[in-house]
Amino acid sequence: MSDIILEMNHITKEFSGVKALDDVNIKVKRGEIHALCGENGAGKSTLMNVLSGVWPHGSYSGEIVYNGEVGKFHKIKDSEDKGIVIIHQELALSPFLSIAENVFMGNEQTSVKGVINWVETRSKAKEVLANVGLEDEDVNTPVSSLGVGKQQLIEIAKAMAKKVELLILDEPTAALNDEESAKLLEIMLELKKRGITCIIISHKLNEIAYVSDSITIIRDGKTIETLEKGRDEFSEDRVIKGMVGRELTSRYPARKPEEYPVGEEVLEVTGWNVFHPDDADRQMLKDINFHVKAGEVVGLAGLMGAGRTELAMSLFGREYGQKISGQIKVHGKEVRIRNVKDAINNGIAYTSEDRKTYGLVLIDDIKHNMTMAALRNSFSKRGVVDKNEEIVKAEEYKKLINVKASSINQAVGSLSGGNQQKVVLAKWMLTQPDILILDEPTRGIDVGAKYEIYCAINDLAKAGKAVIVISSEMPEIIGTCDRAYVINEGQIAGELNKEELSQERIMGCIMSHNRKGE
């Protein structure tokens, strides 16, 4: 057997004309821990989906050589049969089933055909759990009673029960605290000793530098380089340079703040603390202080799971979290916001990062969606809707932000992502807010529509609104914002003004904050 367990050569994968992966090459040595780094959307997950058969053989070009033979996986089962197991960020556990049942889910220990052998299931589960340091757990406990960290380990145990040779972990520590993360990393090193090869995808570069033997960096769907421990420099800064070293073309309309002077302070948040909605002891946001002025576009940068959406949702009528404390001042006056209606009445608007789930009624038409939030305040008299006014405004905003649809009576569900996002934006513009919080406003939409959204953001700022943009794409923050706060692990890790805004500085803030936390 060769030294190389997996080779992926010249992998190219297109989604309706857009290259998600462009000639990617990766070599993984047997028994090593290989890290995959890159920004959100760089193509890491797509690559792993190609490997595991989520995207079947034939839907991409290039070849996969696994254990010296060409792998043609048509479905996940095919790759699992060869010993490749992928653990996704969203855990695939059934919460009300026991640990033992989950460990052997889809791989049940049976005696006669189809009948589960419970004795074997339990005893084998115990054996497997010992590998991941959970030998003390009662295998009959339902999985839902365990913390996320242990659930993650159950996932690994599940993989080991399938005789795994190559284990892929997608962001395994994103939802874990430091202690749990450290334990998981130790388990990974333990698995390595047993000869199991691991591929880990992670944003936490300090963890990667600690645990991995080699790092492959992907950027914009291309492999940039592979670093090896002992041969190359293995520092976080080195990895960041590989990840973000990209030219910024004019994907963003010019901000000309000098022409539209920034006004008074519109929103000021001080001492904001929020706890997890299901776990009163877990603090999700800690002593957040920030402010936004009229005519200013302020970014909230940070990695996924840093707490930006949680911050926005907790401000927006306490839609997230519990035991919320802190002060919100709008136009210098302290306001009490207990629900979404209060938030709207105080001139705050929030567009969710998940427009289909939280932003739109997909079966309803454009005009009803646009007026949904402003209906009571702007389109009704004594509870009766003024349908004519509704049509007039919907037409006006459809033109204003260029929603491409046959008419305002078209169902929102049939629009493209970009046009859906514009409808959401119109819906909140119609509430005539002073403060707009836009959460991932361009997620999953094409370049042209993105540009139009950026223009709309500029126009809002021009009109004297205070705009907050939450984005995981650092270039977007840099391209659209006048100022940005970097959020990390529920805290503000730094504030950067226009001149200081760069990907290196943002990542730098996150890294130094992580180090402080250790």
Place this chain on the structure above:
Amino acid sequence: MENQKKANISLREYGMFLALIAIFIMFYFLTGGKNASPFNINNLVMQNSYVVILATGMLLCVLTGNIDLGVGSVVALTGAIAAILVVQKGMAYPIAFLAALLVGLGVGMFVGFFVAFLDIPPFVVTLATMLMGRGLTYTLLQAQTVGPLPSNYTQYAAGFLPTMKVQAGGGDLDMISMIVAVICIALLIITEIRSIATKKKYNFAINPMWQTVVQLVVISGIIAFFFYKLARLNGIPIVLIIMGVIVSIYHFITSKTVAGRQIYALGGNAKAARLSGINTKKVFFWVYTNMGVLAAVAGIVLSARNASATPKAGDGFELDAIGSCYIGGAAAAGGVGTIVGAVVGAFIMGILNNGMSLMSLSTDIQKVVKGLVLLGAVTVDVLSKRKKG
């Protein structure tokens, strides 16, 4: 106007309406014209009034994506309470009606509380009220029929407006009914003219003249036919007025008010509705409270029609009401449906029942046919939407 935009009436919108007419005409031939007799038309109104009232309230529940299984039992319970108060306690009928309505309100708030504030699935809560309501009815009535109810009570389901009869075409003709018909048609035409004027003012798209005329002629024709038949018998039933008022109010609420729009938004996407500032708990609470009150109205009407309260009253009404909503184009997942659709759905069921009875088909066969029609109507609706989108 040269730049006036054009629009077309979509036949799909009137599909259920056309189906109703088609079914009626089909039975006209199958029963040799018996189903269009004045007596039978009058019967159709009286027999279906409570299902129409229930379907109106049920539509709101269906719009939220849920149903209320308890309405049949609430109908029985409230009818029993009103009857007991009048017959056994000798109270005046308005007090008995008020008591019945308050019980309906109470049951509705009870359901609303569990559904809205404790997040218990409506299916479970209303299954419980279905059992409890039926059990309480049997207990209160001691499993006996209570009656007969006095005529000032029963007139609300069996009575008629005063008439003004003249001899015409070989029989009596009530002029009051004819005048009401003329007023209804006039109102219809005035509303349409005003709506076109508004559309012109805002430069909205309007339908071609011939389409509007055809639409008006068809609807006016139905109204004229319907009232003419009633005029040939006893004039306008009081229950038709009750039904008409309730349907108009709820049609207005669902199509023209903020509250109505909030129900649609909640049914279409509850999370998005919440994040748009809609108090979804409150909406749920009032939808179910309202259902309780309307069930009480139906309970009073049913007991009045039977001139008595029976423990088995209203058995299976919840399913008729739910079926009416679905036949009328409401979506089981919520967010789609209209009051007019639910009423048309209720009458489709009613005409089927009535027609098959006139053909002396057994009630067992009638159930089979009703089941097939429900399944067929919803299947056609779902498939036609799928093709479109």
